[in-house]
Every structure is written in structure tokens, then in C-alpha cells.
Amino acid sequence: DAKTTQPNSMESNEEEPVHLPCNHSTISGTDYIHWYRQLPSQGPEYVIHGLTSNVNNRMASLAIAEDRKSSTLILHRATLRDAAVYYCILRGIYNFNKFYFGSGTKLNVKP
């Protein structure tokens, strides 16, 4: 699976939108883009995933660049509960095995 690059940390104000970037310039055509987050003392939590088109769910939106070399996780209104480490992970469509967790982006939400 191809490598991803994320900023180490970001800060946001409560109730404002947050855009978390991820670069994946070596992505292949069959790689899904997955986002997970890990709140303190909890297991990784699935947020959203997509292949080519932008995706929305109750937690977030995923915007995928046209060339698929980057993506952005959008939290529309950050809450204090959204403070977590966010991981962007690529996963081949035929890969049923491991996820590789990098260092992720630590999001701090200020009241």
C-alpha cells in the first residue's frame, strides 16, 4: 500500500469547520482512501472512506482531488469531542490484511 503524508498537528476552534489534509502522491488506481481517528484511551474509530468521488456521512466529508494524489477530511463543525489523532490510510482493493497506521494528525479543538 502506498504511503501517506499528514501534518503532525492542527488546531481548530469549536464549532468551526476543520480541513485535515493528506498527501498520497503514489496512490494506485485500486487504492481506497480510509480515514480513522483515535480518541484518547480508545481504539481507532472508522470515520469515512472513498475511492474516487467525494463522500459524505454523518461524521464527516471526504474530498478527493481529481488526480487522487491528495484528499481532505472535512469536519463541518468541530466539537471538543473531535479532538483526536486522525489517520489517513490507503488500502488496496484486493488487500484484506493489515492497515498501516502512521503518526497521523493530532487535532486540538479549542473552546
Added chain:
Amino acid sequence: EPEVTQTPSHQVTQMGQEVILRCVPISNHLYFYWYRQILGQKVEFLVSFYNNEISEKSEIFDDQFSVERPDGSNFTLKIRSTKLEDSAMYFCASRGLLRGQPQHFGDGTRLSIL
């Protein structure tokens, strides 16, 4: 919403003892995983399991580790002779059969080796 459950939430064991960590994956899932996270470090893959056999394992998953699906609902990780460096959070995950589906994680077992 169905979830992965892990027990116990915290396990304290003497070095050299055997420990079994238990997981109940989501009921219609067929792929199962164990990961670990040493305090302050990244989440690391240990092993994946499908169709009653290991499909992939990492270098960490040596002979002291084993996994088992003893019945239709449980998935266990056994550490035969624990070492101090086995102290970590251990996460179980499961996923469904369709391609591209996400893995769903439990909240982990904190293993403390004394």
C-alpha cells in the same frame, strides 16, 4: 450499531505467565485482526485471520503469540510467556467480506506485565 467488544479492559499479569485476550467481532464479519499500541507509539499490526487460518502476520507476532477462533463468536490472542515489553494496548478489529470495506476496532485491552 454493532461493535467489536474486547475483554478484559485491563489485564495485569506477572512476567512469564500466559495471558489470553478475548474479542467478539461483529457478527457477520469474516476477517479478524489484532493490533497493539505501546504507550505513546503508533498502532502496530500483529496478525490477520480468515477462514480459520492466519493470512498475514508481522515480525512482532513470533512464536509466543497465537490466535484462535474457538467458536463462532470469539477471537482470542494468546501470549504464552509474557515479557515486560508486551505491556501495551491490544486492539481487535474485524471487517466484512466485500472489497474495500473498513475495519472496525474494539476499545482494546490494556495489558500490564509486572
